[in-house]
Amino acid sequence: MESKDLGTTQINTWCPGCPNFGILNSVKEAIAELVNEGKVSAKDTALVAGIGCHGKIYDYLNLNGFNGLHGRVLPVCFGTKLGNPDLTVIGFGGDGDTFDEGVSHFVHACRYNMDITMMVHINQVFALTTGQANAITEKGFIDGSTPLGQGEKPINSVLLALELGATFVARGYALQAPHLKEIMKKAILHKGFSYIDILQPCIVYHKHSVPYLSKNAYKLDETHDISNFNQAIEKAREWDYSYEKDTKVPIGIFYETQRPTFESQWPQLKQPWHTVDRKPNWDSITREFK
Amino acid sequence: MEKTILIGGEAGMGSAVTSHFIGKIFTEWGYYVFNYRDYPSLIRGGHNFNILKISDKPVYSHELKYDFILALDQKTIDTHKKDLNKGGLIFGNKDTEPIIQKLQGPKILANNVLIGLLFKHFGVDLNILFAAAEKTFGKNADMVKKSIQEGYQLGSEKEKLKKLTAKRFISGTEGMGIGAIAAGLDIYLAYPMTPATPLLHFLAKRQIENNILVFQPENEIAVINAALGASFAGAKTMIGTSGGGFALMTEAFSLAGMAELPLVVYSSQRGAPSTGLATHTAQGDLKFAINAGHGEFPRVVLTPGDAQEAITRTQEAFYLAGKYRIPVILLSDKHLAESDYTLDEIKKSPLPAGRFILENPPEDYKSYKITVNGVSPAAVPGQGPIVRANSYEHDEYGHTIEDAATTIKMQDKRFKKSAYLKKEISKLNPVSVYGKGSNLLVSHGSTKGAILDALPQLKNFRFLQVSYLEPFPSEAVAKEIKKSKKVILVENSATGALADVIKEKIGIEIKNKILKYDGRPFTPAYLIKELKK
Ligand SMILES: Cc1ncc(C[n+]2csc(CCOP(=O)(O)OP(=O)(O)O)c2C)c(N)n1
Ligand code: SF4
Numbered sequence: 001m002e003s004k005d006l007g008t009t010q011i012n013t014w015c016p017g018c019p020n021f022g023i024l025n026s027v028k029e030a031i032a033e034l035v036n037e038g039k040v041s042a043k044d045t046a047l048v049a050g051i052g053c054h055g056k057i058y059d060y061l062n063l064n065g066f067n068g069l070h071g072r073v074l075p076v077c078f079g080t081k082l083g084n085p086d087l088t089v090i091g092f093g094g095d096g097d098t099f100d101e102g103v104s105h106f107v108h109a110c111r112y113n114m115d116i117t118m119m120v121h122i123n124q125v126f127a128l129t130t131g132q133a134n135a136i137t138e139k140g141f142i143d144g145s146t147p148l149g150q151g152e153k154p155i156n157s158v159l160l161a162l163e164l165g166a167t168f169v170a171r172g173y174a175l176q177a178p179h180l181k182e183i184m185k186k187a188i189l190h191k192g193f194s195y196i197d198i199l200q201p202c203i204v205y206h207k208h209s210v211p212y213l214s215k216n217a218y219k220l221d222e223t224h225d226i227s228n229f230n231q232a233i234e235k236a237r238e239w240d241y242s243y244e245k246d247t248k249v250p251i252g253i254f255y256e257t258q259r260p261t262f263e264s265q266w267p268q269l270k271q272p273w274h275t276v277d278r279k280p281n282w283d284s285i286t287r288e289f290k
Numbered sequence: 291m292e293k294t295i296l297i298g299g300e301a302g303m304g305s306a307v308t309s310h311f312i313g314k315i316f317t318e319w320g321y322y323v324f325n326y327r328d329y330p331s332l333i334r335g336g337h338n339f340n341i342l343k344i345s346d347k348p349v350y351s352h353e354l355k356y357d358f359i360l361a362l363d364q365k366t367i368d369t370h371k372k373d374l375n376k377g378g379l380i381f382g383n384k385d386t387e388p389i390i391q392k393l394q395g396p397k398i399l400a401n402n403v404l405i406g407l408l409f410k411h412f413g414v415d416l417n418i419l420f421a422a423a424e425k426t427f428g429k430n431a432d433m434v435k436k437s438i439q440e441g442y443q444l445g446s447e448k449e450k451l452k453k454l455t456a457k458r459f460i461s462g463t464e465g466m467g468i469g470a471i472a473a474g475l476d477i478y479l480a481y482p483m484t485p486a487t488p489l490l491h492f493l494a495k496r497q498i499e500n501n502i503l504v505f506q507p508e509n510e511i512a513v514i515n516a517a518l519g520a521s522f523a524g525a526k527t528m529i530g531t532s533g534g535g536f537a538l539m540t541e542a543f544s545l546a547g548m549a550e551l552p553l554v555v556y557s558s559q560r561g562a563p564s565t566g567l568a569t570h571t572a573q574g575d576l577k578f579a580i581n582a583g584h585g586e587f588p589r590v591v592l593t594p595g596d597a598q599e600a601i602t603r604t605q606e607a608f609y610l611a612g613k614y615r616i617p618v619i620l621l622s623d624k625h626l627a628e629s630d631y632t633l634d635e636i637k638k639s640p641l642p643a644g645r646f647i648l649e650n651p652p653e654d655y656k657s658y659k660i661t662v663n664g665v666s667p668a669a670v671p672g673q674g675p676i677v678r679a680n681s682y683e684h685d686e687y688g689h690t691i692e693d694a695a696t697t698i699k700m701q702d703k704r705f706k707k708s709a710y711l712k713k714e715i716s717k718l719n720p721v722s723v724y725g726k727g728s729n730l731l732v733s734h735g736s737t738k739g740a741i742l743d744a745l746p747q748l749k750n751f752r753f754l755q756v757s758y759l760e761p762f763p764s765e766a767v768a769k770e771i772k773k774s775k776k777v778i779l780v781e782n783s784a785t786g787a788l789a790d791v792i793k794e795k796i797g798i799e800i801k802n803k804i805l806k807y808d809g810r811p812f813t814p815a816y817l818i819k820e821l822k823k
Contacts, residue, residue: 046671059690064671066522066679075512079519108508268503273476274524274670280472286636289458
């Protein structure tokens with residue numbers, strides 16, 4: 001399989017040069033490589049997308065897909081895996097989608113540790129609704145809904161995922177596609193809830209993050225022990241998603257650990273439900289009422 | 291033979307368990323029992339009571355006049371003594387306390403002393419009570435049996451009840467659960483909310499033996515979105531809630547309509563608006579169910595009227611959801627969900643429990659293929675071809691579109707189902723007519739019980755029960771109304787929503803309404819009194 005086999009002929013409506021293209025290419029390559037390595041089956045892969053610029057990826061990937069509601073990527077991922085535990089389920093959310101509208105689901109997804117991968121396009125704005133501030137936007141940001149300037153500090157989404165117990169936590173940068181692809185491959189193969197925080201500067205509404213990240217992003221190397229939770233927390237605290245002064249922005253895998261997955265704890269979750277040949281036995285269903 | 295028994299006490303004292311125990315013995319002894327449960331939203335204290343109506347003829351409702359009061363506390367006597375029938379008996383603390391002292395047992399044993407006293411009155415053999423106690427309480431039955439025996443010895447036999455053919459004792463909730471399992475349920479998701487919670491518990495308890503999965507996600511929005519994910523992946527999925535939870539679900543309910551994913555939504559009404567009366571009954575969500583969700587899309591709303599209908603209507607809900615790829619609302623209420631009914635035998639719907647999923651979908655599969663009846667044959671991820679579900683307007687493949695022509699085509703495609711649905715539903719008894727007479731009572735859902743029991747005492751009245759509220763069986767309803775002299779709507783609501791629906795659908799205005807919105811269900815006596823006005 002080549003990565004282009006995972007594309008579609010739908011007209012791409014992202015702004016020319018949008019880093020979302022980098023995410024799209026990385027996903028296609030990551031999945032194509034995993035398929036070629038015999039680790040993932042394309043027909044058994046399902047993607048779930050939210051609503052926002054990021055969600056358009058649903059139309060650009062030639063995979064089973066569910067384009068759901070704004071903020072509800074994670075429960076749909078959860079349900080899809082519940083409905084067929086054999087599927088490889090990958091969610092694409094916006095930062096507004098995931099950390100504003102749907103933040104409660106994020107908290108619980110980290111806790112459930114279902115074997116799904118969640119990729120969040122961190123562009124620090126509600127892009128598709130013309131650039132309003134969201135939960136990851138830095139203090140002081142000015143936009144149409146916030147002319148007096150964003151008053152609060154952003155959520156540190158990597159730190160949040162770590163604190164909530166996600167078993168795989170990474171950060172990628174959409175403009176460093178080959179590195180992002182490698183992270184994606186590991187995230188998809190990780191057994192449990194994988195979270196990738198993908199820095200995806202919106203070049204229309206949050207332009208200033210491109211030069212900042214290009215200057216400050218650096219790759220975590222071998223000296224970072226991904227099994228060390230405290231080190232991961234320390235690394236996560238290096239950058240607080242603000243732009244006031246130059247701070248190093250680590251990208252790469254912060255943390256990986258193993259914990260029983262949600263589905264491994266349910267004896268009923270053995271096979272896709274649609275292959276369960278049900279012949280409800282009326283006598284046994286009603287016996288207790290005799 | 292017809293007797294009404296009230297059992298009351300504080301929450302946690304045992305009136306619910308005891309009433310069920312008594313009802314079960316009577317039904318096994320061949321009598322018809324209706325068990326009504328009344329309780330406030332608290333865990334300990336307060337005043338809970340159950341009313342059992344027992345008869346050798348079918349009963350579907352309770353009355354508020356009692357032949358027996360079984361009191362677990364003084365408040366029960368103080369509150370209900372005024373409603374004791376002439377010659378009625380009260381058994382209470384003065385009977386139970388000396389025995390509990392003698393047995394040196396816990397206070398909860400008062401329930402069993404009362405059971406012994408009651409059944410001695412009816413001359414039911416002590417061994418029958420012992421067998422029932424063992425069945426219900428298992429190994430711990432020793433003290434229970436002893437206290438039943440003491441009560442029995444204290445009582446005196448006043449009647450000798452003949453043994454008749456054993457019957458089945460089953461609640462509306464249990465009916466819904468049986469129906470769901472019989473329909474081939476795979477996954478049930480719910481966030482606790484009275485009065486839908488008992489179904490969550492019923493199915494959760496039976497999940498392993500029936501190979502179904504029951505889970506409680508973080509909130510109602512997660513419940514319905516996860517359910518749609520599961521449905522997309524090929525599972526037969528049902529969710530449960532009450533009005534407030536369903537309100538949270540409506541955005542995704544509309545998604546079910548757009549993405550054409552089968553889903554059964556069990557919505558059990560309670561007093562509202564807002565948090566309302568958590569543990570009391572109402573039918574105020576009828577128009578909400580019919581209209582829930584933004585935009586326009588086909589759906590089914592059906593309301594079972596008793597435990598038997600709870601089974602068959604639930605089976606129908608799954609059948610229609612799967613066959614037409616639409617969301618179906620099974621509208622119930624506290625009164626149906628938490629009352630026990632008696633059936634001669636438990637019957638099922640003849641509808642098949644199969645899956646509406648293609649065995650070998652074609653390579654060029656279209657998730658939203660336009661067909662004659664608007665239903666696109668379903669495939670699921672993993673079968674091979676690409677399967678899509680889209681909340682945006684889309685083309686036949688499920689790709690997002692915005693152009694005008696495709697928008698019209700796809701909206702028309704979804705609504706093509708309506709005519710076929712209507713035809714299908716016309717074969718599922720969307721309305722039922724009971725009794726004879728030129729006047730007509732019109733109602734839906736759990737009011738059926740009180741109306742059926744009142745009917746023989748009413749002169750010249752028929753009863754039209756509307757079970758499918760969407761698509762509305764206009765012709766059948768119009769026919770019955772047109773041939774009636776006086777038409778009266780009966781509804782557990784403040785405004786009589788069914789009258790508005792009838793006006794909208796068939797242009798007939800029903801002016802006479804008997805409405806009850808105190809959180810309590812109708813009784814036959816109440817209806818008869820209102821009709822005399
Ligand atoms: C329930 C709901 N509220 C609001 C919207 C409008 N809306 C569409 S996209 C969006 C924000 C998108 O921001 P984000 O999730 O960060 O995605 P991005 O566009 O930045 O990729 C909003 C608020 C919606 N579609 N649904
Ligand atoms: S608005 Fe921003 S995020 Fe959206 S496509 Fe354009 S550049 Fe990308």
